[in-house]
Amino acid sequence: MGREILITEEVEPPGSQTPLGTPEEFTEFVPSAPISHPTSKRSTAIVLQPARWMPRFAVSVRSRAFRRRFFPEASPVEWNDWRWQLSHRIVDMEGLDRVVRLSEDERGAILRHRGHLPLAITPYYAGLLEAGDPLQPLRRTVVPVSDEYVRAAGEAEDPLGEDGDSPVPGLVHRYPDRVLFLVTGFCSTHCRYCTRSRVVGHGGDYGLNRAQWERAIGYIEATPVVRDVLLSGGDPLTLSDEALDWLLSRLQRIPHVEFVRIGTKAPVVLPQRITPALTRMLKRYHPLWMSIHFTHPDELTPEASQACGRLADAGIPLGSQTVLLAGVNDDLETLRRLVHGLLRIRVKPYYLYQCDPIVGSSHFRTPVDRGLEIIRGLRGHTSGYAVPTYVIDAPGGGGKVPLLPDYAVGRDGDDLLLQNYHGNIYRYPDPMKEATTGNGTPLPGDLDNRSF
Numbered sequence: 001m002g003r004e005i006l007i008t009e010e011v012e013p014p015g016s017q018t019p020l021g022t023p024e025e026f027t028e029f030v031p032s033a034p035i036s037h038p039t040s041k042r043s044t045a046i047v048l049q050p051a052r053w054m055p056r057f058a059v060s061v062r063s064r065a066f067r068r069r070f071f072p073e074a075s076p077v078e079w080n081d082w083r084w085q086l087s088h089r090i091v092d093m094e095g096l097d098r099v100v101r102l103s104e105d106e107r108g109a110i111l112r113h114r115g116h117l118p119l120a121i122t123p124y125y126a127g128l129l130e131a132g133d134p135l136q137p138l139r140r141t142v143v144p145v146s147d148e149y150v151r152a153a154g155e156a157e158d159p160l161g162e163d164g165d166s167p168v169p170g171l172v173h174r175y176p177d178r179v180l181f182l183v184t185g186f187c188s189t190h191c192r193y194c195t196r197s198r199v200v201g202h203g204g205d206y207g208l209n210r211a212q213w214e215r216a217i218g219y220i221e222a223t224p225v226v227r228d229v230l231l232s233g234g235d236p237l238t239l240s241d242e243a244l245d246w247l248l249s250r251l252q253r254i255p256h257v258e259f260v261r262i263g264t265k266a267p268v269v270l271p272q273r274i275t276p277a278l279t280r281m282l283k284r285y286h287p288l289w290m291s292i293h294f295t296h297p298d299e300l301t302p303e304a305s306q307a308c309g310r311l312a313d314a315g316i317p318l319g320s321q322t323v324l325l326a327g328v329n330d331d332l333e334t335l336r337r338l339v340h341g342l343l344r345i346r347v348k349p350y351y352l353y354q355c356d357p358i359v360g361s362s363h364f365r366t367p368v369d370r371g372l373e374i375i376r377g378l379r380g381h382t383s384g385y386a387v388p389t390y391v392i393d394a395p396g397g398g399g400k401v402p403l404l405p406d407y408a409v410g411r412d413g414d415d416l417l418l419q420n421y422h423g424n425i426y427r428y429p430d431p432m433k434e435a436t437t438g439n440g441t442p443l444p445g446d447l448d449n450r451s452f
């Protein structure tokens with residue numbers, strides 16, 4: 001990976017060098033309805049100003065060649081400007097046809113598409129796609145195919161039943177001590193298996209605005225059991241520095257909110273978003289955690305590595321959430337390369353999700369046994385830090401249920417029989433009878449649950 005890096009001479013795009021002040025000073029920067037993103041070409045004008053310092057952006061050989069071939073009009077400064085990336089997203093067949101050779105199936109699926117989750121790919125991420133291979137894993141995650149129009153049994157628009165657990169629009173309160181705050185319905189790049197496809201890329205209840213944010217914040221303020229707020233969407237890091245600063249400052253003022261998490265795919269699909277100005281602002285809101293949505297080792301580019309490095313240097317603990325996807329990452333070798341690569345860029349593999357049964361996702365879903373086999377192939381064979389927790393988000397609102405291969409394989413009298421990662425059986429003395437203290441008093445706690 002390192003050999004690929006070109007260090008460019010470009011300065012950080014001037015508009016992203018926002019001076020920071022107190023949270024109050026930025027209240028007026030929170031946009032009124034709707035919360036906008038810099039997607040129109042008009043918003044890309046950059047006024048060059050002298051930069052006081054010169055942060056550098058990593059650009060891979062591949063990205064540079066892609067820019068020169070398909071976006072020759074874009075200067076390196078523009079390419080490294082996340083707002084330029086957003087305003088030049090590929091959103092239709094003509095745009096995509098220019099950079100990859102579309103198959104008939106892809107072409108038909110794009111033309112047929114209406115409604116939720118339209119095509120959207122940043123130029124940066126488009127540069128990672130294989131032009132001649134419709135089965136390339138990254139390409140399968142972002143380019144529609146006709147299988148999306150197959151509705152299989154058990155699929156639903158909102159399989160996790162999030163809307164049923166929303167006390168106010170945009171806020172999901174399912175678990176006792178934490179809430180999910182859907183702060184935007186906007187993503188820079190649309191994943192074809194997105195659990196929130198009902199939210200992403202269109203308005204409805206999720207065309208969020210300041211009044212809706214205020215209602216959600218009001219609910220959190222009035223609910224003292226909430227100690228953990230997860231900002232998600234859509235992708236919160238597609239909001240401006242000012243809007244994020246305002247939001248985080250409001251949450252920081254709530255005494256019972258102990259920490260905030262941000263769920264994002266920006267370091268993967270829009271690494272230019274992770275500017276020094278952003279990380280300087282974010283580090284004012286510790287404890288702040290971040291879950292990054294990585295899918296495949298081919299996403300571990302110099303750009304993504306630098307983005308994660310900047311976040312880690314800002315003291316933000318990073319975890320990766322990966323969805324297990326058929327034909328994309330559902331084999332041990334691919335996931336091994338991913339988890340090892342993640343640790344190298346300071347991201348802890350956190351969750352491996354079984355793909356949720358959203359409408360049109362059957363071509364992405366794998367048997368649960370496949371996921372268990374992969375976990376069995378990782379656990380013990382590599383560092384514990386590299387092994388994510390494999391979970392199914394139980395349809396209907398059951399929450400995350402962890403799945404683990406069965407390593408406790410039986411009992412023999414007072415011995416528990418354990419199978420290690422090589423498949424060898426070991427005994428652990430674990431008497432079934434209730435344990436006692438030295439004077440015969442039962443130990444505290446419910447020991448009945450220790451039977452297998």
Ligand code: SF4
Pocket residue numbers: 187189190191193194195196197200233234235264265293
């Ligand atoms: S980044 Fe997340 S929310 Fe956005 S389209 Fe992908 S899966 Fe959906």
